[in-house]
Amino acid sequence: MKPFDYFSPKTLAEASEVLSRYNGDAKMIAGGTDLLLKMKAGRLAPKAIVNIKRLAELRGITQLPITNNLSIGALTTLEEIKRSPLIHQHYSALASAAATMASVQIRNLATVGGNMCNAAPSADLAPILIALNAVAVINGVKGERRVALEEFFTGPGKSVLGVGELLVSVEVPKQEGKSIYIKHSPREHMDIAVVGVGVAYRGFNPLAQQAADVRIVLGAVAPTPLRAKKAEEEVMSGSLTKERIERAAKIAAEESKPIDDVRGSVWYRRKMVEVLVRRGLLGLVNSN
Amino acid sequence: MVKKFHLTLNVNGEQKELLIDPRRSLLDVLRNDLELRGAHRGCDSGDCGACTVILNGKAITSCMTLAADCDGDSVITVEGITPADGLHPVQKSLVEDGGIQCGFCTTGMVMAAIALLDSIPHPTEEDVREGLAGNLCRCTGYKKIVEAVMNVERK
Structure with missing residues (x-):
């Protein structure tokens, strides 16, 4: 590992200042489970490491007043998401997505902020959080801004975060509908998604058997988490029959843009998108 | 010259x-500075769990943690849970039920099981x-x- 300067700021302003000073050559560390791997392998050699774990502003899972939205601090660990009663009660698909990730030892270190900011196309929390219409709350030297999580990712390993900016929290709107996350990986534990699918809808008309505000988000099959918007339109175009679900699943597979890699081929990934989107939609319909 | 960090x-x-x-990991500091060699260096990438210790009450992989990030924190290693004159109930159960072979993974298993x-x-x-999936x-x-871990409470 190359030498680096080490900082452990106590405030958000101090952290932004250090990050700005290094002008992109500094890396934030929270859980470190992704960063340290890359640094050990020599794939990353930042000039400075900024430990953001001491920033109180980035902590906590809270229900916000007035909106009742859920605010998940960027430092919230995957294990905290998996175990939080508040998340279990209203956003169980998010808890189950966290539960599919890594081991308890890694989940106790890895954070939701890290999962977002590392911007791996396979990040498990991204499809479900985007399906739940989450917003990224970002803070930097110029103050706070809010970006729909859907717009947060710009490429593999890339996000909209500018120099000196930090992800403070992820805010999830109050849930009235249903949601599900399905991950496909060869192993049940300790494995990265070959395909991950998050599906959510806000409303359901039982008479017409029609869902409203449907979101279908695909992980690990494009440079960024991808909304299958045509498939969503198909789902919302009429009653949720088995035929319509089959059609939507096929459309989602066409919308995906996977690559061939060690975990799966393009053909296989597309096929799995179809299977998982169908399963996800059927799962939601059957739970009505 | 690397500027040293004062760690408590x-x-x-x-x-x-x-x-x-x-740059040093918590595992490295535990083993080489504090001579606590119970936590083992297996994969050094967070996959094998041989380096598991309990940090602020939670099981973590100490190889994937910068020691400097743990400033002010509290760590429990396998040396800390082993009584001077015997074994922790989890260790005892592993011995009695044949849950030990070469022993390399054992200390990590013990810490993960305790957590x-x-x-x-x-x-x-x-x-x-599920709790031992990372070991x-x-x-x-x-x-x-x-x-052996299932049997701990019954003994």
């Missing part, structure tokens, strides 16, 4: 003050398998390890 760490109940290179039993005192087999045993003695 509570290890097994004792306060330690160290001057370290900020698991701390949060779920009466685990199901699935709980145990690899290359002797592949998983069945007996899981049984």
Whole structure:
């Protein structure tokens, strides 16, 4: 590992200042489970490491007043998401997505902020959080801004975060509908998604058997988490029959843009998108 | 010249003050500065769990943690849970049920199991398998390890 300067700021302003000073050559560390791997392998050699774990502003899972939205601090660990009663009660698909990730030892270190900011196309929390219409709350030297999580990712390993900016929290709107996350990986534990699918809808008309505000988000099959918007339109175009679900699943597979890699081929990934989107939609319909 | 970091760490109940290179992992500092060699260096990438210690009450992989990030924190290693004159109930159960072969993964298994039993005192087999999913045993003695952890409370 190359030498680096080490900082452990106590405030958000101090952290932004250090990050700005290094002008992109500094890396934030929270859980470190992704960063340290890359640094050990020599794939990353930042000039400075900024430990953001001491920033109180980035902590906590809270229900916000007035909106009742859920605010998940960027430092919230995957294990905290998996175990939080508040998340279990209203956003169980998010808890189950966290539960599919890594081991308890890694989940106790890895954070939701890290999962977002590392911007791996396979990040498990991204499809479900985007399906739940989450917003990224970002803070930097110029103050706070809010970006729909859907717009947060710009490429593999890339996000909209500018120099000196930090992800403070992820805010999830109050849930009235249903949601599900399905991950496909060869192993049940300790494995990265070959395909991950998050599906959510806000409303359901039982008479017409029609869902409203449907979101279908695909992980690990494009440079960024991808909304299958045509498939969503198909789902919302009429009653949720088995035929319509089959059609939507096929459309989602066409919308995906996977690559061939060690975990799966393009053909296989597309096929799995179809299977998982169908399963996800059927799962939601059957739970009505 | 790397600027050293002044680290304060509570290890097994004792306060330690160290001057370290900020690049060093918690595992490295435990093993080489504090001579606590119970946590093992297996994969050095967070996959095998041989380096598991309990940091602020939670099981973590100490190889994937910068020691400097743990400033002011408290760490418990396998040395800290082993009584001077015997074994911790989890260790005893592993010995009695044949949950030990070469022993390399054992200390990590013990720490992961203790953290698991701390949060779920009466685990199901699935709980145990899930709780130990991050600990690899290359002797592949998983069945007996899981049984031993299941049996801890009954002994």
